[in-house]
Amino acid sequence: MGPVRDLIVAAIYDQARQIADQVVRRRGAEHDIDWKIDGIVTSKVFGYPLMLGLLGFIFWLTISGANYPSQLLSNLLFGFQDRLTAVCQWLNVPAWLHGVLVLGLYRGLAWVVSVMLPPMAIFFPLFTFLEDLGYLPRVAFNLDRLFKRAGAHGKQVLTMCMGFGCNAAGVTACRIIESPRERLIAVLTNNFVPCNGRFPLLITMSMVMLGAWAGHANSISAALCVAGAVVLGVLVTLFVSWFLSQTLLKGVPSTFTLELPAYRWPKIGTLLIRSVLDRTLFVLFRAVVVAAPAGALIWILANVHIGESSIIGHLGGRLQGFGHLLGLDGYIILAFLLGLPANELVIPILIMSYLSEGVMLELDSLEALRSLLVANGWTWLTALNMILFSLLHFPCGTTLLTIRKETQSTKWTLLAALLPTGVAIVVCFLVAQVVRLFGLV
Amino acid sequence: MGDPEMTLACLPIGHRAQVVKVGAEGLTRNRLLDLGLVPSTVVEAVRKSPAGDPVAYKIRGAIIALRSEESRLVTVRPLA
Numbered sequence: 001m002g003p004v005r006d007l008i009v010a011a012i013y014d015q016a017r018q019i020a021d022q023v024v025r026r027r028g029a030e031h032d033i034d035w036k037i038d039g040i041v042t043s044k045v046f047g048y049p050l051m052l053g054l055l056g057f058i059f060w061l062t063i064s065g066a067n068y069p070s071q072l073l074s075n076l077l078f079g080f081q082d083r084l085t086a087v088c089q090w091l092n093v094p095a096w097l098h099g100v101l102v103l104g105l106y107r108g109l110a111w112v113v114s115v116m117l118p119p120m121a122i123f124f125p126l127f128t129f130l131e132d133l134g135y136l137p138r139v140a141f142n143l144d145r146l147f148k149r150a151g152a153h154g155k156q157v158l159t160m161c162m163g164f165g166c167n168a169a170g171v172t173a174c175r176i177i178e179s180p181r182e183r184l185i186a187v188l189t190n191n192f193v194p195c196n197g198r199f200p201l202l203i204t205m206s207m208v209m210l211g212a213w214a215g216h217a218n219s220i221s222a223a224l225c226v227a228g229a230v231v232l233g234v235l236v237t238l239f240v241s242w243f244l245s246q247t248l249l250k251g252v253p254s255t256f257t258l259e260l261p262a263y264r265w266p267k268i269g270t271l272l273i274r275s276v277l278d279r280t281l282f283v284l285f286r287a288v289v290v291a292a293p294a295g296a297l298i299w300i301l302a303n304v305h306i307g308e309s310s311i312i313g314h315l316g317g318r319l320q321g322f323g324h325l326l327g328l329d330g331y332i333i334l335a336f337l338l339g340l341p342a343n344e345l346v347i348p349i350l351i352m353s354y355l356s357e358g359v360m361l362e363l364d365s366l367e368a369l370r371s372l373l374v375a376n377g378w379t380w381l382t383a384l385n386m387i388l389f390s391l392l393h394f395p396c397g398t399t400l401l402t403i404r405k406e407t408q409s410t411k412w413t414l415l416a417a418l419l420p421t422g423v424a425i426v427v428c429f430l431v432a433q434v435v436r437l438f439g440l441v
Numbered sequence: 442m443g444d445p446e447m448t449l450a451c452l453p454i455g456h457r458a459q460v461v462k463v464g465a466e467g468l469t470r471n472r473l474l475d476l477g478l479v480p481s482t483v484v485e486a487v488r489k490s491p492a493g494d495p496v497a498y499k500i501r502g503a504i505i506a507l508r509s510e511e512s513r514l515v516t517v518r519p520l521a
């Protein structure tokens with residue numbers, strides 16, 4: 001059997017080569033250039049710094065570039081909210097219905113879209129550019145050793161890159177990993193890479209923390225802080241991958257083959273259409289089905305009063321003790337729980353709870369936000385643990401649904417929710433206890 | 442042709458060799474054959490990853506990275 005098959009495969013390849021020799025013209029120079037580029041991007045000296053530098057550069061570009069369009073979009077969308085309110089008044093719509101539909105559903109939707117869309121529109125084209133250029137497989141090549149030690153596949157790094165844009169997209173991307181075991185590892189750990197929905201929180205909290213700690217914060221130090229969070233996320237990914245491969249998913253690593261394709265200058269038009277339009281529609285759709293109902297529910301929780309305070313107030317109070325153990329507070333825990341459908345909503349919900357307002361809010365300036373947080377007992381530890389919890393906690397609803405779809409298993413989906421949550425709780429607890437033990441806050 | 446046979450994993454960077462035998466079984470064997478690693482194919486070790494493993498090989502015009510676990514299973518005869 002074996003030798004016959006070898007002969008057949010050899011004959012097929014021989015024929016393919018003969019055809020290729022007749023019809024393909026080769027220019028020697030192209031491979032030389034590839035060889036030289038690879039000599040730099042996969043070298044011992046430049047390989048890793050170049051990777052980290054590119055990562056930092058893309059973050060910086062996404063963070064600083066998204067500011068203005070985000071502002072514009074939110075002005076536009078929240079401006080339209082006033083129109084909707086005017087229409088509701090004209091139609092004599094009852095206050096509660098206006099609340100649920102406009103102040104809850106529409107506002108939640110506007111929020112997610114204005115926060116999420118601009119960074120996505122910058123980030124995805126940049127990454128698609130690197131992908132089409134042929135650089136990303138080199139990253140997998142450089143890092144495979146690390147992933148092999150963790151019992152994972154080098155291609156996991158590509159699914160993680162995708163996760164920076166959106167964890168649901170990252171989970172879907174895990175299909176490129178052939179072996180079921182390594183694929184499952186990549187699916188279960190993708191959430192440790194912060195997605196675009198969590199970046200605004202990470203950035204804001206970095207600014208708050210640096211401002212409280214070092215007295216000043218600018219976009220570069222905040223970017224460094226976010227990059228630190230990302231590196232931590234990667235380390236946790238490796239550790240959890242290793243843990244899974246040693247326990248639940250024990251077995252030998254699968255076969256590994258990775259093509260390093262020739263470098264090509266990407267077609268910018270197709271790239272833009274593919275990355276902006278496809279993802280834009282995807283995000284809009286996601287916002288409509290997931291974030292909008294969440295907005296309505298949150299409005300109800302904030303506006304239905306039992307006794308003195310709203311349902312949110314009651315729930316926040318209940319969670320206070322648990323939150324304090326983790327260096328957070330009850331409202332933060334509640335905001336993360338209510339933010340399950342979309343991570344973008346966590347900070348607006350939190351501000352809403354602190355101000356006891358009936359609608360989700362954003363404050364005009366970072367300074368205003370900082371004074372509100374400090375007035376609610378925040379220290380730099382709270383901001384730090386907020387970053388850690390956001391980085392490590394359960395995946396959002398869309399990602400969980402995607403994991404359910406990809407694994408076809410409720411068991412793995414549950415694990416995908418519980419495992420990160422466990423990690424987040426343990427890490428935040430330890431950090432809070434250590435910081436308090438040494439009297440640092 | 443009197444050169445000693447060795448595994449692909451032992452082939453130094455920049456050297457070329459001819460495949461003698463693919464010793465792998467199952468999924469791994471299928472994948473290696475799919476890549477064109479059949480007997481008499483000429484393979485060149487192109488470069489190592491910064492961490493030393495995997496190693497990129499030039500196989501029939503394509504650059505393919507293999508971990509040492511796989512390349513160890515391929516027997517080659519070095520070419521001058």
